[in-house]
Amino acid sequence: MEVVIAAPEELAALAAGAIEQLLTAKPAAVLGLATGSSPLGIYDELARRHAEGRVTFAQARAFMLDEYVGLAADHPERYRNVIEREIASRVDFAPGAVQGPDGLADDVVAACARYEAAIAEVGGVDLQILGIGSDGHVGFNEPGSSLASRTRIKTLTDQTRTDNARFFGGDVNLVPHHCLTQGLATIMGARHIVLIATGRAKAEAIHHLVEGPVSAMWPATILQHHPHVSVLVDAAAASRLQLADYFRSTYAAKPAWQGL
Ligand code: GLP
Numbered sequence: 042m043e044v045v046i047a048a049p050e051e052l053a054a055l056a057a058g059a060i061e062q063l064l065t066a067k068p069a070a071v072l073g074l075a076t077g078s079s080p081l082g083i084y085d086e087l088a089r090r091h092a093e094g095r096v097t098f099a100q101a102r103a104f105m106l107d108e109y110v111g112l113a114a115d116h117p118e119r120y121r122n123v124i125e126r127e128i129a130s131r132v133d134f135a136p137g138a139v140q141g142p143d144g145l146a147d148d149v150v151a152a153c154a155r156y157e158a159a160i161a162e163v164g165g166v167d168l169q170i171l172g173i174g175s176d177g178h179v180g181f182n183e184p185g186s187s188l189a190s191r192t193r194i195k196t197l198t199d200q201t202r203t204d205n206a207r208f209f210g211g212d213v214n215l216v217p218h219h220c221l222t223q224g225l226a227t228i229m230g231a232r233h234i235v236l237i238a239t240g241r242a243k244a245e246a247i248h249h250l251v252e253g254p255v256s257a258m259w260p261a262t263i264l265q266h267h268p269h270v271s272v273l274v275d276a277a278a279a280s281r282l283q284l285a286d287y288f289r290s291t292y293a294a295k296p297a298w299q300g301l
Contacts, residue, residue, distance in 0.1 A: 042265060043301070044251055044272045044279070044288040049239050052273040053082030056170065056235050059271070059301040060087060061096045063168050063233075069100040071160075073169030073228075074128065074139070075180075076106070076120045079237045080170050081127060088131035098132045104160055105141035106171070106180040107222035110194065112144060118208050119144065142192060142221035153192040153221060160227065169231035173238050176200050177246040177259035181222035188255070188263045190224030225263045234267055235301065239275040247274055248281035271301040 045055065060083075063070050074080075090096045105124055112119040117126075121141045129139045140159055146152035160166065171179050176198060182190060183198050197205075202216040209215035228234070238247055249259035251272060256262055264270045279285050 042251065042267075042270045042272060043291075044274065044282070044284075045292050045301075046274055046276060046279045046282075046285060046289055047292075049082055049275050052237055052239070052275065053086045055273060055301060056080075056083045056237060056271075057086035057090060059233070059235060060168060061090055062300060064096055064098065064101060067167065068097070069102070070167040071163050071165065072101060072103040073166040073171075073231050074103050074105050074124055075170045075172050076123050076127075077172040079172035079239065083170060083237065084128040084131070087128065091132040096132075098134045098138070101134065101138065102163055103129070103134065103139045104156075104166060104223075105139070106169075106228070107220055108142045108144035109217040110144045110149070110219035110221060111217055114145065142223075144221055149194050149221065153194070156192045156221075156223075157227065160223075160230070166231035168233045168235060169228060171228070171234055171236040173236060173243060173246050173250065173261050174201055175204060175242050175246055177249055177261045179225070179228060179236070179261045179264075181220040182225050182228075182260040184258050184260060186225055186257055186260045188257055188260075189226045191227050192221065192223050195220055195222055225260055229263060229267055232269065233301075234264060234270045235273065236261070236264070236270065237273045238278040241277040241280060243274075243278040244281040247272070247278050248283075252283055 108120045142156045143152040181195050202213050205216050206213040250261040
């Protein structure tokens with residue numbers, strides 16, 4: 042696990058750089074896309090680099106992490122629409138290249154199995170972008186999630202519904218109770234995971250992720266078992282890391298050729 046502590050713009054540029062590098066080496070790469078506010082800087086940077094002709098997504102595919110259950114197809118906060126707005130429509134993905142779990146499916150179990158099969162069919166995710174919830178969730182894998190979980194329906198905690206109410210006009214009652222999410226084992230299948238977090242509200246979750254014992258109580262801690270995770274945090278999100286000085290000096294001494 043590599044921890045980079047830097048300003049938010051620098052973190053977004055680092056993540057976008059890793060994606061640009063991947064797509065240059067492997068134009069048909071498979072990306073994992075996350076919603077939430079954390080990845081927005083990365084998406085802005087990718088859109089900018091695409092407009093400059095530095096990166097194309099024409100042959101790439103992407104899979105979303107999660108989706109609310111039951112939000113109408115045209116609801117602006119349906120994650121499929123958020124991803125379309127924030128990144129897919131701003132670059133050149135081919136039609137149908139971006140997929141997400143079907144939060145409107147009649148048969149939720151079958152929809153989740155189909156989603157797992159679709160990811161497997163393309164050979165898995167090359168680079169997964171992740172945010173983290175203040176309670177340590179990744180995707181929508183709330184505390185108590187099985188560390189071996191696959192895509193399935195979950196019930197959101199009150200904490201997550203309160204955190205996400207800002208996207209629903211501040212009204213927690215409008216935030217759905219259920220979601221479909223890639224499981225922790227699904228996420229662990231990605232070959233490179235880039236997790237980005239900023240702000241003091243994430244400091245405790247980042248401390249557990251990097252330095253805590255692996256536990257379903259802090260689901261992101263499963264990433265300690267992954268061989269290639271980049272944790273990108275600003276000073277506020279890093280403020281509870283005991284090893285912050287070590288991470289800063291390691292990054293300062295990092296060979297330029299190494300990349301994330
Ligand atoms: C939601 C998403 C997660 C995201 C988290 C943090 O619950 N399902 O994928 O990581 O929120 O969101 P934010 O980045 O807005 O803090």
